[in-house]
Amino acid sequence: VYCFSPVINRLCEEGRVNEAFGLFEDMMTKHGVWPNVVVCTSLIHGLCRTGRWREARNFLGSMIRWGISPDVFTFTIVLAALCKEGRVREALDVLEQMSNWGIKPHVITYTSLIYGFCRLGEFGKAIALLDKMKSDAVPPDVITFNVLLDALCKVGRVKEALAMYRLMMQRSTRPDTFTYNILIYGLCHSGQWEEAMRLLDEMLHLKIFPDTITLSGILDAFSEQGMMEKARKLFEEMTRRGPKPDIISYNTLIKGYCLLGEMDKAEEVFEEMASKGDLPDIISYNTLAIGYIKADRIYVAFKLVEDAT
RNA sequence: CAGUGUUGUCAUC
Numbered sequence: 001v002y003c004f005s006p007v008i009n010r011l012c013e014e015g016r017v018n019e020a021f022g023l024f025e026d027m028m029t030k031h032g033v034w035p036n037v038v039v040c041t042s043l044i045h046g047l048c049r050t051g052r053w054r055e056a057r058n059f060l061g062s063m064i065r066w067g068i069s070p071d072v073f074t075f076t077i078v079l080a081a082l083c084k085e086g087r088v089r090e091a092l093d094v095l096e097q098m099s100n101w102g103i104k105p106h107v108i109t110y111t112s113l114i115y116g117f118c119r120l121g122e123f124g125k126a127i128a129l130l131d132k133m134k135s136d137a138v139p140p141d142v143i144t145f146n147v148l149l150d151a152l153c154k155v156g157r158v159k160e161a162l163a164m165y166r167l168m169m170q171r172s173t174r175p176d177t178f179t180y181n182i183l184i185y186g187l188c189h190s191g192q193w194e195e196a197m198r199l200l201d202e203m204l205h206l207k208i209f210p211d212t213i214t215l216s217g218i219l220d221a222f223s224e225q226g227m228m229e230k231a232r233k234l235f236e237e238m239t240r241r242g243p244k245p246d247i248i249s250y251n252t253l254i255k256g257y258c259l260l261g262e263m264d265k266a267e268e269v270f271e272e273m274a275s276k277g278d279l280p281d282i283i284s285y286n287t288l289a290i291g292y293i294k295a296d297r298i299y300v301a302f303k304l305v306e307d308a309t
Numbered sequence: 310c311a312g313u314g315u316u317g318u319c320a321u322c
Contacts, residue, residue, distance in 0.1 A: 005311040012312090041312050077313045084314090108314045115314065146315045153316095181316045216317045223318090251318040258319095286319045 001027075005039050012046030020046055035066070041074045048081035070101065076109045083116030091116055107133070111144045118151030126151070142168075146178045153186030161186055162195075175206070181214045188221030212243040216252055223256025228265075231256050247278045251287055258291025263300075266291055282308065 004027045011020035020043060027033045040063040047056035056078065060070065075098040082091040091113060095105065110133050117126040126148060133140050145168040152161035165183060168175065180203040187196035196218070200210065215238055222231035235253055238245045250273045257266035270288055273280050285308040292301040 002311060007311095009312060036311095038312050045312070071312095073313055075313095080314055106313095111314045113314095141314095143315050148315095150316060176315095178316050185317065213317045218317090220317065246317095248318045253318090255318065283319045288319090290319070 001033055001036050001039060004033065005036075005042065008039055009042040012042050012049070015046070015050055017043070017046040017050055017052070035063070035068065037063075037068050037071050037074065040068055041070070041077060044074060045077045045081075048078055070103075072098075072103050072106055072109070075101075075103060076106070076112065079109060080112035080115075083112045083119070086116065086119050088113070088116040088120060088122075105138065107138055107141050107144065110138060110140070111147055114144060115147045115151075118147060121155065123151070123157075139171075140173070142173050142176050142179065145173060146176075146182060149179065149186075150182045153182055153189075156190065158183075158186045158190050158192065175203075175208065177203075177208055177211055177214065180208060180210070181217055184214060185217035185221070188218050189224070191225070210243065212238075212246050212249065215243060216245070216249045219249060220252045220255075223252055223259065226256070226260055228256050228260060228262070247273070247281055247284070250278055251281075251283050254284060254287050254291075258287060258294070261291075261295050263291060263295050263297065 004023065008020045008023055008027075011017070011023065024035070024039065024043060027039075028035065040059070044056050044059055047053070047059060060074070060078070063070065075094055079091045079094040079098075082088070082094065095109070095113070098105065098109075110129060114126045114129050117123070117129065130140055130144070130148065133144070145164065148164055149161045152158070152164065161183060165175070165179070168179075180199060184196050184199055187193070187199065203210065215234060219231055219234055222228065222234065231253060235245055235249065238249065250269060253269050254266045257263070257269065266288055270280060270284060273284065285304055289301040289304045289308075292298065292304065
């Protein structure tokens with residue numbers, strides 16, 4: 001099983017679930033190896049990820065019939081997949097099923113549910129769960145907080161996110177790069193630049209360093225607000241000192257120029273990526289093409305679409 | 310280190 005398991009898991013991760021099941025069958029019939037909860041859970045994960053919920057349910061039933069008991073991983077995986085789809089109602093059913101098996105949810109289980117509630121904009125329920133964690137002696141961790149911070153920022157409740165961040169610090173939960181990426185993104189996009197820079201200092205102080213995502217978030221805020229001189233400056237700084245811009249950073253810069261109708265500059269960046277290692281992707285083409293359409297240069301857009309294919 | 314949760318770009322919604 002220990003040999004088959006990683007391979008089956010890899011196939012599931014790549015979405016090659018049918019092949020994974022093929023190997024699973026071979027494992028049992030040709031090699032006489034009896035499955036365990038880990039292999040079965042990997043397969044269930046694969047099914048959930050590809051939206052094959054019915055089969056996931058059935059397979060869960062099968063494994064139980066084979067005398068293989070699902071564990072906290074099994075339930076959490078199904079629950080998290082449902083939450084990601086916004087199907088929190090069904091996720092709660094899984095939670096109940098889980099407790100029928102006498103399995104206690106752990107931090108990842110709760111965090112997934114909180115993510116689900118946030119996705120639906122049900123912040124009250126998300127916070128209630130956070131409180132329940134504390135009373136259940138399942139302490140929220142940095143990811144739990146990151147989920148809440150991100151959801152609050154994304155609906156424009158940045159002030160509450162900052163309050164939550166302070167709460168998290170009070171509980172001595174150490175923030176990570178994600179935490180700051182989320183908050184700085186939220187602050188910059190709501191025009192609170194000074195506060196954003198304050199947080200940037202704070203993260204450096206804790207020896208948590210900005211990465212490409214941090215700076216691309218800022219770059220995007222500059223781009224959306226038409227502050228292209230600053231965007232360009234930041235981009236050049238990234239090129240010189242790092243963290244290095246990646247394809248998304250390029251696309252972000254292109255977007256900024258397109259929004260201002262500065263198509264020459266946008267084109268320049270586009271050309272530049274081709275000469276560096278980052279080849280334009282479908283999003284680069286899309287962004288530029290739509291920019292041209294908005295600038296009433298539809299012919300150029302057609303040409304681009306042609307190039308892209 | 311055999312399996313689970315969070316962050317940046319276009320369009321769609």
